[in-house]
Amino acid sequence: MKPFPKKIVCIGAGYVGGPTMAVIADRCPEIEVTVVDLNADRIAAWNSAQLPVYEPGLAAVVGRARGRNLFFIGQGDGAKKMAEADLVFISVNTPTKTEGEGAGKASDLRYVESCAQFISEHARGHTIVVEKSTMPVRAADTIKRILAKNSHGGSFEVLSNPEFLAEGTAIRDLEAPDRVLIGGERPEPIEALASVYRRWVPAERIITTGLWSAELAKLAANAFLAQRVSSINALSALCEVTGAHVDEVARVVGSDSRIGPKFLKASVGFGGSCFKKDILSLVYLCEFHGVPEAAAYWQQVVDLNEWQKRRFADQIIRQLGAAKGKVAVLGLAFKKDTNDFRESAALDICRQLMAAGLEVVSYDPRVDFAEFCQSAGIARGMQPAHTVREALSGASAVAVLTEWEEFRSIDWASMSLVPNAVIYDGRNILDPEMIRRANLLLHSIGGRDSD
Numbered sequence: 299m300k301p302f303p304k305k306i307v308c309i310g311a312g313y314v315g316g317p318t319m320a321v322i323a324d325r326c327p328e329i330e331v332t333v334v335d336l337n338a339d340r341i342a343a344w345n346s347a348q349l350p351v352y353e354p355g356l357a358a359v360v361g362r363a364r365g366r367n368l369f370f371i372g373q374g375d376g377a378k379k380m381a382e383a384d385l386v387f388i389s390v391n392t393p394t395k396t397e398g399e400g401a402g403k404a405s406d407l408r409y410v411e412s413c414a415q416f417i418s419e420h421a422r423g424h425t426i427v428v429e430k431s432t433m434p435v436r437a438a439d440t441i442k443r444i445l446a447k448n449s450h451g452g453s454f455e456v457l458s459n460p461e462f463l464a465e466g467t468a469i470r471d472l473e474a475p476d477r478v479l480i481g482g483e484r485p486e487p488i489e490a491l492a493s494v495y496r497r498w499v500p501a502e503r504i505i506t507t508g509l510w511s512a513e514l515a516k517l518a519a520n521a522f523l524a525q526r527v528s529s530i531n532a533l534s535a536l537c538e539v540t541g542a543h544v545d546e547v548a549r550v551v552g553s554d555s556r557i558g559p560k561f562l563k564a565s566v567g568f569g570g571s572c573f574k575k576d577i578l579s580l581v582y583l584c585e586f587h588g589v590p591e592a593a594a595y596w597q598q599v600v601d602l603n604e605w606q607k608r609r610f611a612d613q614i615i616r617q618l619g620a621a622k623g624k625v626a627v628l629g630l631a632f633k634k635d636t637n638d639f640r641e642s643a644a645l646d647i648c649r650q651l652m653a654a655g656l657e658v659v660s661y662d663p664r665v666d667f668a669e670f671c672q673s674a675g676i677a678r679g680m681q682p683a684h685t686v687r688e689a690l691s692g693a694s695a696v697a698v699l700t701e702w703e704e705f706r707s708i709d710w711a712s713m714s715l716v717p718n719a720v721i722y723d724g725r726n727i728l729d730p731e732m733i734r735r736a737n738l739l740l741h742s743i744g745g746r747d748s749d
């Protein structure tokens with residue numbers, strides 16, 4: 299086995315595959331990194347000035363490496379590259395199954411299986427296959443079974459190297475990760491992959507474990523993060539009826555060094571492509587392996603989140619009542635600094651507001667409005683605005699759903715909202731004093747309403 303991989307292929311040019319491979323290529327100019335995807339439009343976008351993923355710092359990293367040792371190619375050209383590869387990352391989507399055994403909870407491994415099939419058909423010699431996608435524990439067994447059918451006499455090692463980057467900070471997270479996790483069964487392939495990361499990650503941040511622990515640790519890490527958000531959101535509801543303020547409660551709780559301050563920001567509900575699907579995958583694994591009590595515990599993290607989103611929309615619908623009126627939605631992305639709206643709270647909340655017969659106008663600086671409406675199943679009725687000012691004009695209620703920086707400094711007094719309009723701050727980012735001075739009313743999550 300070559301001690302240091304010279305040729306890497308990554309299958310999947312999405313939010314993880316694209317930025318991760320760009321950083322590897324940037325940091326390891328002597329490695330040829332090729333990213334393959336079925337989606338020809340996505341590949342074309344990676345090869346253009348308009349990258350398919352918005353991430354601060356990404357364009358600069360891609361600009362340095364693309365065409366030098368970073369290549370984005372279609373599936374048709376992938377077979378030849380696969381035959382030359384020392385190391386192959388599988389970085390495709392692992393959504394929740396929609397049919398069959400475990401539908402609604404278990405991870406759908408069909409895309410992973412088709413990658414394993416592709417590798418099995420085209421790889422030559424010895425190849426290290428790396429699970430970069432988030433997988434259920436023991437998924438490597440499935441991959442190994444498919445690889446074993448290889449007809450070229452090739453040999454394989456399977457590693458688990460789950461990704462911990464968060465969107466909006468992906469480049470920072472990849473360049474200076476808290477940890478890199480490599481799970482495997484034998485030291486040599488683990489060392490080969492670790493040698494790549496050691497080019498820029500301090501050795502003490504590279505954690506090695508068994509395969510199954512690595513697969514499960516990734517699901518566990520997301521479950522813990524989401525659980526903190528659901529915990530603080532559960533408290534936000536109690537704050538609203540008792541006069542306590544959730545930000546004050548979070549500050550006190552988080553200043554205990556055993557707990558820490560991160561992931562205690564109450565919100566309209568967590569979103570993103572992974573928290574919900576990964577927790578549901580964990581729930582399914584618990585059920586499948588005969589621990590229903592543990593399944594019920596994790597299920598509650600998701601249920602609380604669904605309730606938080608509903609609760610927020612219900613408050614707006616109740617306030618506007620029969621008067622109906624226009625609601626301005628500020629922010630469609632699931633968090634700031636990304637164009638990603640998968641599972642964003644805005645999807646559910648916009649749907650609910652529309653179903654209640656309200657007029658909804660939305661503004662987001664990065665999200666593609668048409669794609670959002672299509673994904674939300676909103677065929678017509680919701681209107682796009684090109685600026686905050688346009689969105690707020692004539693609004694009776696405003697729902698701030700993403701914490702974009704530009705929303706913090708809105709000059710409320712200069713906007714033409716209807717008198718006594720209520721601002722629903724789903725992120726607790728607005729200055730109550732500025733809202734009050736503009737003669738508007740504020741409802742914050744887990745806060746005290748202005749009178």
Ligand code: NAD
Nearest residue numbers: 310311312313314335336337390391392409412431432461
């Ligand atoms: P994504 O949907 O953005 O990208 C996946 C890509 O894989 C798509 O472009 C798709 O066309 C391609 N693909 C699917 N099957 C293919 C095949 N057989 N051959 C070639 N290409 C194929 O997904 P993502 O957000 O990048 O997530 C990928 C994995 O990483 C998931 O398991 C996810 O849970 C995990 N993850 C995501 C994040 C994140 O922030 N998005 C962070 C950590 C881990």
Ligand code: UGA
Nearest residue numbers: 461462463464465527561562563565568569570572632633
């Ligand atoms: C999350 C994890 O943070 C990453 O470590 C992981 O790699 C990734 O999932 C994944 O596996 O996909 P991401 O979903 O990109 O990353 O973003 P987060 O910063 O975790 O935010 C998730 C959601 O929780 C967002 O909607 C955010 O607004 C919300 N959130 C986060 C809160 O409501 N309150 C908080 O205190 C923190």
